[in-house]
Amino acid sequence: MFDANVPVHGVITINGFELWITNTVVMGWVISAILIIFALIVRFKLKNFKERPTGFQNAVEMMVDAFEGFMKANGNPAIAWMGGWFFTLFTFILLANITGIFPGMRPPTADWPLPLALALTTFFFIQFSGIRYRGWKYVKGTYLNPHWLFLPVNLLGELSRPISLSFRMFGNILGGLILVTLMYQLTPFFARFVLPIPLHLIFDIAFGALQAFIFTVLSLTFVGLAAAES
Amino acid sequence: MNQFMLFLLNANVEERLFAMDAQTFRQLIPHLFNFIPLAIFITFILYKPVRNLLNERAARIARDLDEAETARTSANELKAQYEQRLKDIELERSIILDDARKLATERRNREIAEVKEEIAAMKTRAQLEIAAELAYVKEQVEQSIVDISTAMAGKLLTTTINAKAHSRLFDEAMAELEETIFKPAATL
Amino acid sequence: MQHPLAFVLAIAHIAAVIALLNGILTTMGQAKIAAAAIESIARQPEARGPIATNMFVGLAMAETSGIYGFVIAILILFARPLIGPFVDYLMIMPGM
Numbered sequence: 001m002f003d004a005n006v007p008v009h010g011v012i013t014i015n016g017f018e019l020w021i022t023n024t025v026v027m028g029w030v031i032s033a034i035l036i037i038f039a040l041i042v043r044f045k046l047k048n049f050k051e052r053p054t055g056f057q058n059a060v061e062m063m064v065d066a067f068e069g070f071m072k073a074n075g076n077p078a079i080a081w082m083g084g085w086f087f088t089l090f091t092f093i094l095l096a097n098i099t100g101i102f103p104g105m106r107p108p109t110a111d112w113p114l115p116l117a118l119a120l121t122t123f124f125f126i127q128f129s130g131i132r133y134r135g136w137k138y139v140k141g142t143y144l145n146p147h148w149l150f151l152p153v154n155l156l157g158e159l160s161r162p163i164s165l166s167f168r169m170f171g172n173i174l175g176g177l178i179l180v181t182l183m184y185q186l187t188p189f190f191a192r193f194v195l196p197i198p199l200h201l202i203f204d205i206a207f208g209a210l211q212a213f214i215f216t217v218l219s220l221t222f223v224g225l226a227a228a229e230s
Numbered sequence: 231m232n233q234f235m236l237f238l239l240n241a242n243v244e245e246r247l248f249a250m251d252a253q254t255f256r257q258l259i260p261h262l263f264n265f266i267p268l269a270i271f272i273t274f275i276l277y278k279p280v281r282n283l284l285n286e287r288a289a290r291i292a293r294d295l296d297e298a299e300t301a302r303t304s305a306n307e308l309k310a311q312y313e314q315r316l317k318d319i320e321l322e323r324s325i326i327l328d329d330a331r332k333l334a335t336e337r338r339n340r341e342i343a344e345v346k347e348e349i350a351a352m353k354t355r356a357q358l359e360i361a362a363e364l365a366y367v368k369e370q371v372e373q374s375i376v377d378i379s380t381a382m383a384g385k386l387l388t389t390t391i392n393a394k395a396h397s398r399l400f401d402e403a404m405a406e407l408e409e410t411i412f413k414p415a416a417t418l
Numbered sequence: 419m420q421h422p423l424a425f426v427l428a429i430a431h432i433a434a435v436i437a438l439l440n441g442i443l444t445t446m447g448q449a450k451i452a453a454a455a456i457e458s459i460a461r462q463p464e465a466r467g468p469i470a471t472n473m474f475v476g477l478a479m480a481e482t483s484g485i486y487g488f489v490i491a492i493l494i495l496f497a498r499p500l501i502g503p504f505v506d507y508l509m510i511m512p513g514m
Binding site: 004005006007008017018019020021022024025028029032035036038039040042043046049060061064065068083084085087088089091092111112113114116117118120121174 | 259
């Protein structure tokens with residue numbers, strides 16, 4: 001058995017309720033810490049942000065501005081207030097996906113619970129924005145579409161969205177992880193630092209960025225469609 | 231605390247790649263508890279301030295652009311006014327020029343006509359003078375011929391005819407004739 | 419006689435390979451999407467950005483079935499839903 005498994009670092013038991021602290025959870029904390037530190041740095045530097053951006057300020061502004069344009073291009077103007085949520089989603093997934101380039105680190109998105117949690121938040125946002133912006137019409141148009149007898153089918157179709165969203169990213173990243181791990185195991189020791197580099201570049205950086213982009217775009221599209229008036 | 235939180239290192243856990251059991255779904259809890267506060271934190275600490283900053287800057291730049299646009303419009307109006315004035319002046323100038331040119335042409339034509347008339351008059355006068363001169367010359371020549379002939383006839387009648395006298399007479403007559411003929415020619 | 423567990427493992431691997439076979443059709447669908455996107459970029463090069471974005475989203479949507487096959491293969495190989503009931507069956511069978 002090769003070493004693509006999720007390591008378990010510890011177990012929390014609360015009144016018989018057993019919860020494993022897996023590597024994924026720890027990596028999630030690490031990525032959150034990185035993002036929080038970055039946000040705090042930006043927050044403290046925001047006061048002396050200049051009119052003409054340079055260096056660090058330029059990078060931050062470019063990131064946020066690119067995301068704003070992306071929201072405007074792909075989304076609904078009604079959901080512009082959720083921009084922060086999608087920004088966090090994108091940066092979190094991007095960081096999570098590209099942690100695989102560091103040897104010995106396992107990308108946390110290659111464990112199903114994390115993508116499922118993210119996709120469930122997207123599912124919640126879809127339902128929330130649909131009910132908030134369209135009310136009963138959304139429920140009627142989505143769940144009771146031709147007739148109330150179709151409720152189970154529609155419910156299944158609606159529930160398949162987070163499942164397919166989470167499985168898409170999980171499958172892509174896990175496939176890359178398995179291929180890279182197999183490559184590490186199959187190559188002799190002296191070639192182990194040269195041969196997997198292209199695989200890392202493709203599976204961790206290119207596919208990771210692509211999957212983060214696709215997850216965010218699909219979430220945006222779903223939420224925007226649910227909030228659309230027509 | 232005894233039952234609340236208990237870390238069991240190296241407990242009976244399974245390292246796995248993928249499974250769909252209760253533990254997988256329990257894993258959602260720490261992830262959601264991690265991600266939702268993170269998203270709220272990032273939204274209010276990083277995203278919104280930077281976005282507000284960018285929006286303010288964009289609004290300021292748009293305002294500056296508007297001001298520049300209005301300034302440009304007023305400048306364009308001023309320029310159009312000046313151009314209109316220039317055009318008027320140009321029109322006036324061309325009218326004045328045309329008038330002057332017309333006047334000059336008229337005057338020139340008139341002067342040319344006058345000069346031509348004068349020349350024609352001079353020509354007729356000269357022709358008349360030439361005709362008078364010719365008549366005078368003719369009269370003179372006729373007079374001379376009549377004089378010579380009378381003189382010659384007189385000589386012929388008055389002198390006796392001998393060889394010596396004849397030749398002398400002839401020479402005299404000839405000399406006289408030459409004198410008579412060439413005298414008007416010399417005077418002319 | 420072979421151990422019956424080995425037989426079950428072999429069947430599981432074959433099943434995983436069959437589950438992965440849908441990658442053929444998935445790849446063909448993705449190739450069609452990419453070809454159409456390239457064609458429209460060639461016809462309208464100024465609309466390159468939106469076409470590329472929509473192409474990636476469409477590729478991701480078409481990839482779903484392939485990913486489902488991959489997940490099923492992973493499930494069969496690593497989560498082993500067949501082994502548990504079979505081991506239970508072996509436990510209660512006398513003489514095995």
